[in-house]
Amino acid sequence: MASQSRWTKPVPEKEVLRRLIAEHRKLCTSQKANSATSSRHEDVDYHEAKDLSITEIKEELEELKQKLDDPDFSLVTRGDRNVTYRACSDGVRRLTVKNINTRSKPKDVKRNDVSDVIDYILKSIEENMRETHQGGYYQKRNGDKKFKKEQMYDIIDDICCTIGCTIPSFPVDAAEKAFVGGRLSWMQNGYPTYCQSRDDGVAVPNLRSKMIWRIMKPSMGMPGVGGRRFIKLLWETFRLPTYGLFDCDPSGIIIFNTYTVGSIEKAYDNVSLTCPSMTWLGVWPSDLRDLEIAGEDLSEKNIQEVDNLLKKEFVKDNPRLKEELKEMKRTGKKANLEALKEKFGPAWLSKGFLPYKLHRLLTVK
Structure with a gap:
């Protein structure tokens, strides 16, 4: 397990939430200011989809x-x-x-x-x-x-x-692949849906309106457009901090980028499908080192994917992501979320890893 120095005394839960929201609001204010000063693409070649009746x-x-x-x-x-x-x-x-x-x-x-x-x-x-x-x-x-x-x-x-x-x-x-759980309910076609009614969450609906959330879980593979739109609407409505937890491999990082900068397939509509403020919570390659998780060797294909990601402009815009990709290439290791469960037990992801990472976000720059 990680050395005790890594596991400093945790900040009380309410204080963590208060400080995270405060940090997130600063980020939103900064993004808004940057948006106000950024150049707008008014040339005839620029293409951005619009909501149509x-x-x-x-x-x-x-x-x-x-x-x-x-x-x-x-x-x-x-x-x-x-x-x-x-x-x-x-x-x-x-x-x-x-x-x-x-x-x-x-x-x-x-x-x-x-x-x-x-x-x-x-x-x-x-x-x-x-x-x-x-x-x-x-x-x-x-x-x-x-x-x-x-x-x-x-x-x-x-x-x-x-x-x-x-x-x-x-x-x-489109058929949706994501599920949402927590203290959330909504009305659709006159019928109520309660996310706490199922332990594994309920399917994300196809949305064209604003709603509230707690935890959302995508299925295996690339995220569907409904799930991406759902997160976008939640962030637009409440400006709560949004975190992404993915496998520690190139595919997990590609999925994170899909949520934040969009996909090539949906490039014409990435404005309505992305949440640029999402923070990559993990699992980071440095987490594998700090928590002493052996992981698996990267395949030749994985190494090529890491090299390709390091060339992307959106990776260069994210210092933490760039640093962690270099760490992944240096160690040549990857791991999925199941590796945490296998090493520390089935409840450790929510009771150990998440508090550890949220605390680290507040204390490590």
């Missing part, structure tokens, strides 16, 4: 469908070559679309798929219903057995990016 979305989709017959029809290009890291409308730097004039012409098969998906969405709008990616996929699959689920997600992103619509305002919901 159902009427506006319907008009945009009908116009987009008419353009499909034009041989020169094109969609805004998504992907690495049209993504940059820069200040958005609020002055905060994120991954965002570089140039809306960088476009690509879809092949005939893709063009037909886009047309079918637009018809599916327009039909749901006429019926005053919100649909799901899953429902659209199965309907399309009935007529095209080669159509894959990933294609449905890709087409929805292409449409939203091209018409400049945020994911939360678009009338198609």
Whole structure:
């Protein structure tokens, strides 16, 4: 176990919370000041999705469908070559679309798929219903057995990016992978949901309004857009400190970056899906050293991922993240959250590690 010098007398819980909130408010004030002085991207090439009404979305989709017959029809290009890291409308730097004039012409098969998906969405709008990616996929699959689920997600992103619509305002919901627990309740469609009703939390809803939170838990893999939007709304509403706890490996750090600066796939809508103020609570590579957790060796792929992350501008903007990535590469070790449970017991994550890290945030700069 870590040496006793690492485990200094803990600060009382209420004092920890008071000081963390005070520190967070200073951060928010600083970010607001920086936003006020940051340059705004008012050039015609800058692209940032906006919340659109159902009427506006319907008009945009009908116009987009008419353009499909034009041989020169094109969609805004998504992907690495049209993504940059820069200040958005609020002055905060994120991954965002570089140039809306960088476009690509879809092949005939893709063009037909886009047309079918637009018809599916327009039909749901006429019926005053919100649909799901899953429902659209199965309907399309009935007529095209080669159509894959990933294609449905890709087409929805292409449409939203091209018409400049945020994911939360678009009338198609993705299946959610996150859960929320704690002293939280909300009303949806006239029915109450109580997060304390289940020990493992309840599924995060598809949100277009503001709510309150305690603890949110994503499932395995990359975070879904609903969970990311949920955290964003909670932070916007209450300005409470937001912390992320992830596996100590390149994938865990990539997930943290997805929450804070966004993803390449959703670059057109990262403003509404990111929480830049989130603090990386761990597990840090230095935690493995301090808590004497052996961990596992990094694979060659992991080492390449670390090298790639160290080249990113958003990593250079985060001194702690940069330092810990260098520590990971130096030691060549990684570990998941289960490693803490295996070494210290099932309750230690909440009763030992979290108090230790929150205290460390207040005492170690």
